[in-house]
Amino acid sequence: MTISTLSALEPVIADEIEHNPNLRRRRGHKRMSPAKFVVIIVCAAIAASTIYPFVFMIFTALKTPGDYASNKLGLPLPPTLDNFVTALSGTLGVSFVNSVITVGAGTIITVILGCMAGFAFAFLRFPFRATLLRIIMIIMVLPITVLIPPIFKVILDIGLVNTYPGLILLYVAISIPAGVYMMATFFMAVPRELIESARIDGARPFRVFFEIAVPLARPAFITLGTFTFLGLWNELLFALLIMSSPEQRTLPVAIALLRQSVQNPTLVQDAIIAAGLLMSAALPFLLFVLFNRQITQGMVAGALK
Amino acid sequence: MSGTMTNRRRTKKYSSPGTLLLFLGPALFVIVLLRVWPVFQGVFIAFTSWDGIRDPVFNGLDNFTRMLSDPVLLTALGNTSKILVLAPIWILGPLLLAAVIQDRIPGASFFKIAYVLPVLVSPVVIGVLFVIILGPEGPLNTALRGVGLGFLANNWTVDTNLVMWIVAGMVIWSSFGLGVLLFTAALASVDESLYEAARIDGANWGQRFRYVTLPSVRGVTEYWTVMVVIMAFSSAIVLGYAFSQGGPGYASTTVDLFIYNQAFRYGAPGYATAVGITLFLLLGILLLVFLRLSRRRGESMFDDSGTPL
Known part of the structure; x- marks a missing residue:
């Protein structure tokens, strides 16, 4: 039996199942x-x-x-709740705020720039458009972790080490390829007539963008936004390099450094560390409860296109 | 009508440069500055000695000859290969789980959510959590002693023979849920009547998996395989850093963590860049070969009707 014979039989059998109630047993309803x-x-x-x-x-x-x-x-x-009080009164509280600032800003900028570039790929016309989108997809898939030294050198060269803009810019760089790709595929699925009708009214690209594309893209913003936020919220390595002073640390950095005092267990108790871990994990879990469908969509976006 | 269309298209083939710059410029600027330029700069640095402070100095192939005779790099490659050895489980496990979930077993949607939990959480959290769980007085050893299996209790995190396998297990544990999501999404679009047909032909579960499921998700399986290889070389770094910092010794230093440590702990960013760029280019070639082989969709994804905005 091969797949080709199966698909050749398919219409006949489907028809038979349709008309013969005895054969209409759904999968998974048999006795266990x-x-x-x-x-x-x-x-x-x-x-x-x-x-x-x-x-x-x-x-x-x-x-x-x-x-x-x-x-x-x-x-x-x-x-x-004592452990949370202890953890927050130490550096973890500050780190939590730093994470919210840098990850929040990185996510918002990614969504805005991704939406603009995605709009361009779907509705504007320029040479090497398909090639360029393909290159962006390749950049999205290839790992960033093996290129940390030369990427860090760029941040060093432009003088943004130990600054919030430095980490935010880097966070945009981490997530923008996926942002452009997701928004481009989203806008490409938008019916052409919506845009055409606006153009007949004489609307300029800028107006088409704000009056048609942005309102349409609201669900895509949520998908891209939650997906981006999750990825950046969990980022450690660049935050460790770029924000080295204690008052600039993000939450993953603070947690990783807490662990280093685990080698000296009297300093930080496991129960307090667990409270710190929960502070980091709670937000992703909460986002998943609220935006289950969008996060799933974001995660499978690259594979099914 | 069609005549005027072609005429207009000839007069205005592309959108105006100002519009393009406005919409594409910011995103492309960031991508070029921090994703493309570092690759080219990395290729340049690979042929220099660079200490991270002074300007790089050309030194020919020194970094590459050092690579070939570096015992620590060899250890790191061996450690990464321990993750790769487990790749078949990592690839097929999620596919089997997705196929089972697709069969609507009781609790299917609950299982799917459960498998995604480790994907959501930071690898730092997972690494540190397992330090606690596997600690000498941690819950695993406590539980083993509690049920009379105390002889199995171990100082897991410092066992040189075991630590890399634990990290490899954590890498897979923290990402297989993503594979389950990919495969369930792919299986959801498989025509149900194919399964009915196979069932009527008397095919058992194994045969249906072999002849219906596998061919239907070939594209996603190839994609996931490429992702698994890329992750094996690039996603152990944070887990390893948080769990064991590559130790004891170099027992759990994977290639990606080796690059990071060489650059920022052992003060050899030039050498680290050479290793990193080599790995990056090899993975890039792998991805390009995959994309060439899987280019089934010949048609353009762009709709170019009408005049450009």
Whole structure:
């Protein structure tokens, strides 16, 4: 049996299923076989492996350091928020604010520039347009981590080390290829007539952009915005290089450095570190709860086009 | 009508330069400055000795001869290859999970969400969290002792033989959910009647997977394979940094972390750039070969009807 014979039969069989109710049994509605039971157990075990570490993290963050020492695995009874108070009164509070500023600014600029360039790729006409979009897609997929030294040199050369604009500019550079690509594919799917009708009214590109493209793109902004925010919120390496002074640290940097005092466990307790981890992880989890569909779309955007 | 259209198209083929500059300029400026220019500058630096402070000095192929005889780089490549050894699981695991989820087993949508959780969280958080979980007095050892398996308890994070496999496991654990998402999205668009037809032909689950699922998602499988290879060389760095900082010794230093440490810890940014640019270009060639092979869609994705804005 090959796929070609299957697809040749397809219309005939589909027709038969349509007219014969006995054959119209949906997939997955049979009685559970032992094999299926095993499959579900395996799936559940993998799910437990991805959920439990985060449950442990939340439980630990809600225990006092003393509680955690005597009761590593159990429920946090009674739960306490002391660890968050301790963490926030240290450098973590400042780092949280720094993350919100740099990641927020980087996300907003990415969405604006991505929307403008995506509009250009879809509705403006210029030479080597397809090639250019392809190059941007390649830049999007190739890893940035192996090029950190020469990229850092550029930031160094233009004198933006230890400045917020330096990190924000870099964050835009990290996310703008995906931003342009996503907005371009979004606008290319917009019916041509919408733009044509505006042009017959004599609207200039600028007006078409603001009066038609931007309102249309609102759902794409949410997809791109949440996707970009998530990626940048979790960024460590450039923040570590560009924002070296303690009062400029972003949250991932502060957490990575907390861990280095783990080698000297009396300094920072695991329960307090867990509170810091939860502060970093809570926002992505919350965004996922709110924008599940958009984040999923953003993650699969490059693959299915 | 069509005559005037061609005439107008001939008189105005492209949008005005001012409009183009306004819309494309800012994004392209950032991309060229920080994504394209560093590649060219990196190629230049690769042939120089550069200490990060003074100007680079040309030194021919020195960096490349050093690469060929650097035992630490060899260790790092060996460590990265431990991730690559697991690539088959990393590629096929998500596909199998997606196929099972697509079969609407009980709890399917719950499983899908569960698998995505590690993808959402920073690799720093994951690295540090596992430092706590795998610590000498951490919950894993506590649990093992609690159920009478104390002899299995280990000082996981400093076990030279084990630490790289733990990092490799974390790399896969923190990204397989992305693969599940890709494959479920791809499978959602497969024609249900293909499965019905196979079922009526008496095909069992394995045969349906082999003859319907696999051919339907070939494109995404190829894409995911390329992503897995790229991630193997570039995404262990943050996990490794947060979890073990490449140690003990160099036991969990992957190639990407090697580049970072050479540049910013051991003061050899020129050499690090040479290694990084070599790796970048090799991955670039891999990606271009993939794109050439997978270029099935011949038609243009642009709609060029009418006159340009």
